[in-house]
Amino acid sequence: xxxxxxxxxxxxxxxxxxxxxxxxxxxxxxxxxxxxxxxxxxxxxxxxxxxxxxxxxxxxxxxxxxxxxxxxxxxxxxxxxxxxxxxxxxxxxxxxxxxxxxxxxxxxxxxxxxxxxxxxxxxxxxxxxxxxxxxxxxxxxxxxxxxxxxxxxxxxxxxxxxxxxxxxxxxxxxxxxxxxxxxxxxxxxxxxxxxxxxxxxxxxxxxxxxxxxxxxxxxxxxxxxxxxxxxxxxxxxxxxxxxxxxxxxxxxxxxxxxxxxxxxxxxxxxxxxxxxxxxxxxxxxxxxxxxxxxxxxxxxxxxxxxxxxxxxxxxxxxxxxxxxxxxxxx
Amino acid sequence: xxxxxxxxxxxxxxxxxxxxxxxxxxxxxxxxxxxxxxxxxxxxxxxxxxxxxxxxxxxxxxxxxxxxxxxxxxxxxxxxxxxxxxxxxxxxxxxxxxxxxxxxxxxxxxxxxxxxxxxxxxxxxxxxxxxxxxxxxxxxxxxxxxxxxxxxxxxxxxxxxxxxxxxxxxxxxxxxxxxxxxxxxxxxxxxxxxxxxxxxxxxxxxxxxxxxxxxxxxxxxxxxxxxxxxxxxxxxxxxxxxxxxxxxxxxxxxxxxxxxxxxxxxxxxxxxxxxxxxxxxxxxxxxxxxxxxxxxxxxxxxxxxxxxxxxxxxxxxxxxxxxxxxxxxx
DNA sequence: ATAAAGACCGCAAACGTTTGCGACATGCTT
DNA sequence: AAGCATGTCGCAAACGTTTGCGGTCTTTAT
Numbered sequence: 001x002x003x004x005x006x007x008x009x010x011x012x013x014x015x016x017x018x019x020x021x022x023x024x025x026x027x028x029x030x031x032x033x034x035x036x037x038x039x040x041x042x043x044x045x046x047x048x049x050x051x052x053x054x055x056x057x058x059x060x061x062x063x064x065x066x067x068x069x070x071x072x073x074x075x076x077x078x079x080x081x082x083x084x085x086x087x088x089x090x091x092x093x094x095x096x097x098x099x100x101x102x103x104x105x106x107x108x109x110x111x112x113x114x115x116x117x118x119x120x121x122x123x124x125x126x127x128x129x130x131x132x133x134x135x136x137x138x139x140x141x142x143x144x145x146x147x148x149x150x151x152x153x154x155x156x157x158x159x160x161x162x163x164x165x166x167x168x169x170x171x172x173x174x175x176x177x178x179x180x181x182x183x184x185x186x187x188x189x190x191x192x193x194x195x196x197x198x199x200x201x202x203x204x205x206x207x208x209x210x211x212x213x214x215x216x217x218x219x220x221x222x223x224x225x226x227x228x229x230x231x232x233x234x235x236x237x238x239x240x241x242x243x244x245x246x247x248x249x250x251x252x253x254x255x256x257x258x259x260x261x262x263x264x265x266x267x268x269x270x271x272x273x274x275x276x277x278x279x280x281x282x283x284x285x286x287x288x289x290x291x292x293x294x295x296x297x298x299x300x301x302x303x304x305x306x307x308x309x310x311x312x313x314x315x316x317x318x319x320x321x322x323x324x325x326x327x328x329x330x
Numbered sequence: 331x332x333x334x335x336x337x338x339x340x341x342x343x344x345x346x347x348x349x350x351x352x353x354x355x356x357x358x359x360x361x362x363x364x365x366x367x368x369x370x371x372x373x374x375x376x377x378x379x380x381x382x383x384x385x386x387x388x389x390x391x392x393x394x395x396x397x398x399x400x401x402x403x404x405x406x407x408x409x410x411x412x413x414x415x416x417x418x419x420x421x422x423x424x425x426x427x428x429x430x431x432x433x434x435x436x437x438x439x440x441x442x443x444x445x446x447x448x449x450x451x452x453x454x455x456x457x458x459x460x461x462x463x464x465x466x467x468x469x470x471x472x473x474x475x476x477x478x479x480x481x482x483x484x485x486x487x488x489x490x491x492x493x494x495x496x497x498x499x500x501x502x503x504x505x506x507x508x509x510x511x512x513x514x515x516x517x518x519x520x521x522x523x524x525x526x527x528x529x530x531x532x533x534x535x536x537x538x539x540x541x542x543x544x545x546x547x548x549x550x551x552x553x554x555x556x557x558x559x560x561x562x563x564x565x566x567x568x569x570x571x572x573x574x575x576x577x578x579x580x581x582x583x584x585x586x587x588x589x590x591x592x593x594x595x596x597x598x599x600x601x602x603x604x605x606x607x608x609x610x611x612x613x614x615x616x617x618x619x620x621x622x623x624x625x626x627x628x629x630x631x632x633x634x635x636x637x638x639x640x641x642x643x644x645x646x647x648x649x650x651x652x653x654x655x656x657x658x659x660x
Numbered sequence: 661a662t663a664a665a666g667a668c669c670g671c672a673a674a675c676g677t678t679t680g681c682g683a684c685a686t687g688c689t690t
Numbered sequence: 691a692a693g694c695a696t697g698t699c700g701c702a703a704a705c706g707t708t709t710g711c712g713g714t715c716t717t718t719a720t
Binding site for chain 2 (some may be wrong): 675676677678679
Binding site for chain 2 (some may be wrong): 073105116257
């Protein structure tokens with residue numbers, strides 16, 4: 001079964017290729033009669049325009065690139081789902097790549113996107129990405145690039161992220177309000193800007209409003225590490241009354257440790273997390289959390305992308321607002 | 331910043347376009363000296379081949395299409411991650427679409443893939459998809475299409491799935507082995523072949539090996555519905571000693587209900603689930619489950635895709651083996 | 661009757677590659 | 691000296707579209 005092209009239709013109908021093309025796009029130059037004939041035959045022959053040819057000719061790929069460290073992640077997958085949804089509505093497709101936190105793969109993937117001449121790029125930095133020159137090439141090519149979640153610290157780039165300092169503040173406030181004395185605070189990889197922001201705001205808030213609270217700060221590399229840290233500190237301090245987890249991954253580890261130690265919450269220890277809400281509601285009572293929604297972030301990123309595409313050259317750094325969701329654990 | 335093309339390089343070097351093209355592909359016709367010069371300049375000018383032009387010329391898009399009902403799902407996202415990983419290694423990109431279980435969107439997405447002339451298609455049917463003619467068009471175009479997870483019942487198609495009847499058997503066996511008397515069995519949407527297979531194998535096994543076990547069978551539409559059903563049956567029967575959940579979604583709902591009723595497991599009730607293992611290990615003790623790995627299924631789908639692309643015209647229906655993972659809940 | 665104005669359509673170039681074929685020069689064999 | 695193989699390269703067509711421009715024919719106004 002050979003593909004049907006404009007040429008084939010034109011030959012059957014005895015018309016020129018350009019007429020067929022125009023007829024299918026409802027161009028005013030073409031008479032209604034021929035339009036009807038063309039459309040009919042096109043349908044009969046299952047004509048589907050060749051995207052490559054159109055891209056080559058028009059230089060509009062109608063494809064967005066999207067890179068995340070990993071797709072299997074509660075935050076990213078909702079972000080992706082959100083962007084995919086909007087893209088589809090606007091007639092764009094998504095090309096999704098995962099970097100696996102490997103700078104080499106990251107570069108390769110970016111190259112792929114450039115070669116496919118994506119119309120725009122959504123990008124989340126890997127945790128150990130230091131050189132962002134590969135990202136900057138998109139700017140040289142006038143391809144808008146929107147950084148999300150883990151964004152570079154350089155100025156002059158389009159970024160959307162959760163209001164991470166607010167996240168830190170709100171979390172700290174919630175804990176302070178409950179008059180907690182000793183809180184084990186678990187953060188993620190400390191060279192990510194997201195960690196820095198959340199951590200410094202968190203600490204700062206305690207410093208200002210409740211300097212007497214004892215803060216034990218740790219950095220976990222993953223779930224297992226978080227569990228290890230919780231075990232460790234509960235063996236040493238028996239005074240810990242609160243655990244704060246800056247991400248789902250860390251929360252999962254912490255909860256495992258708590259259940260293994262047969263601790264009740266909020267009886268024996270209170271828990272607060274930062275999450276999109278899915279994981280916290282799996283537990284009983286549900287975990288209190290500061291909400292960061294990948295879905296909302298996706299919407300924001302998309303509108304920013306559209307703004308760029310429609311000619312706005314303003315560089316924007318936007319954040320989506322966050323709120324505290326009270327569960328039963330704090 | 332204008333894009334650099336073969337033409338531009340050729341003009342600078344005073345060579346023909348074809349020579350540039352051949353030099354960059356290490357064609358034997360070109361002398362080492364010119365190759366060096368060309369490669370050097372190409373690098374200096376940040377030459378990146380235009381994928382659309384290549385596609386148009388060679389008819390190889392090097393892009394796979396992948397459609398799932400939703401990306402935000404423990405099973406699918408690991409499947410996607412798996413396929414993405416392999417694709418990248420083989421120099422392919424992935425175009426990911428979600429149908430949101432809407433046949434209309436499903437058709438639109440498939441059209442998009444065809445227009446982009448994907449080299450192959452990975453597809454999972456939506457729960458209320460009945461007409462698969464839109465999928466079959468790929469076959470007419472000689473584009474391999476691999477169905478996974480929720481596959482059509484028609485013959486003569488490439489399919490990979492979990493060994494669903496085995497899944498049902500193993501689950502039933504595990505319950506029988508523990509001599510359970512009354513089991514509340516929660517399945518999903520009953521017009522999906524995956525549900526049918528698991529359910530009939532499950533029932534059949536009980537029928538053969540333990541006809542005295544009382545089976546209460548229900549179909550839940552989602553997590554909430556599963557929770558509702560558990561509450562409902564526990565108010566009526568106080569003899570239920572086991573709950574079986576055919577998916578993560580259902581397990582989550584069931585667990586919520588159990589925790590709300592303050593039931594201990596496996597003390598008050600035993601639990602068995604079908605899952606990739608992530609959700610079951612969040613609870614304590616961890617839930618026993620029959621393992622179905624999206625990751626493995628992805629690998630299998632990919633090898634089948636590669637087989638199709640390398641000319642094999644054998645239609646294959648393959649399944650990945652499953653095993654019982656004993657947790658503490660049964 | 662003639663000119664002007666639409667209405668309708670075709671020509672051909674262009675987008676950036678790949679590739680079969682032929683051209684030319686050089687060195688080697690008889 | 692003629693013939694032949696070999697090493698390097700360029701020509702030009704093709705992939706499937708889009709689009710500026712120009713052409714023809716019919717209609718309408720003068």
